[in-house]
Amino acid sequence: MVLVVDVGNTRIKCAVYELDILKATFVFTENEVENNLKNILISYPKVTDLIVSSVAKALTFDLQTISNDLNIHFVSNLDSFPFENKYTTPKTLGVDRMILAAGATLLFPGKNRLIIDAGTCVTYDFVDEYDNYWGGAISPGLRLRYASLHQFTAKLPLLSLEEPSGIVGNSTNQSIHSGVVNGLICEIDGFIERFKQQNENFTIILTGGDAVFLAKRLKNTIFANSNFLLESLNQFFQYKIKND
Structure with a gap:
């Protein structure tokens, strides 16, 4: 399973996917992000990868602290894209x-x-x-x-x-x-x-x-x-x- 996170200008949106199947979506504010991500991972213990896209300022905590077992990737313009x-x-x-x-x-x-x-x-x-x-x-x-x-x-x-x-x-x-x-x-x-x-x-x-x-x-x-x-x-x- 993968947890995708979109850090926007006003809200943070997340979704849990199993391959192409959407399991759940979540929306919250920056102040709620750490506790909510922890709760999502408790609810979906099979999540192994966390993919983050951010257009706003960086998150105020180290994502690795919410789980030592997660593979975390911040999308950047250095990645390879299909276009x-x-x-x-x-x-x-x-x-x-x-x-x-x-x-x-x-x-x-x-x-x-x-x-x-x-x-x-x-x-x-x-x-x-x-x-x-x-x-x-x-x-x-x-x-x-x-x-x-x-x-x-x-x-x-x-x-x-x-x-x-x-x-x-x-x-x-x-x-x-x-x-x-x-x-x-x-x-x-x-x-x-x-x-x-x-x-x-x-x-x-x-x-x-x-x-x-x-x-x-x-x-x-x-x-x-x-x-x-x-x-x-x-x-x-x-x-x-x-x-x-």
Whole structure:
């Protein structure tokens, strides 16, 4: 068994896999991580490998202290990936984006793939049908958009995510909801349409914490999986075993 850990900007997500079979998923904060990982390992004593992807600061404790028997691997850009990296600044490419690209490459062979990760930021990553990774785009996620409107203006309130009443907001709050939510939906649909115009044989993957909220509002048919990064971590681990 393998325990995969995604250390994000706001939350830590984990999953236990037995080969390709998902056994359980967990979500918690950084303050809860040490005790929760220990409890997961107690519940799943057959876990032998721990794979960590982190876009945030490093964990505040030594992972080896939770178990002496674990094989621990922190994914980095020094690892071998199942795609050719064409990014012009490969050392600055986030590990989370590389893992998502690896998962798309392994799970959707022979396709042009656009991976959209809708979390704190929205990232777009493109892997062509020949397994070349070209890069993509980064923009603010839903909560960052709400926060920036409040932080960088004098009077706009800080709102939580809410379904807009329509495209035309009839109050300040509804205008903010329309601008934030409909604005991101139009952005994502626009990116998808541009990529479709340039590429055939196309697969679109939507993941991240806001994937479920956004998926039913987009006009394009997409593969939505909020746990795709965890699944990709497991696929990357299986790839690493076979190719090391």
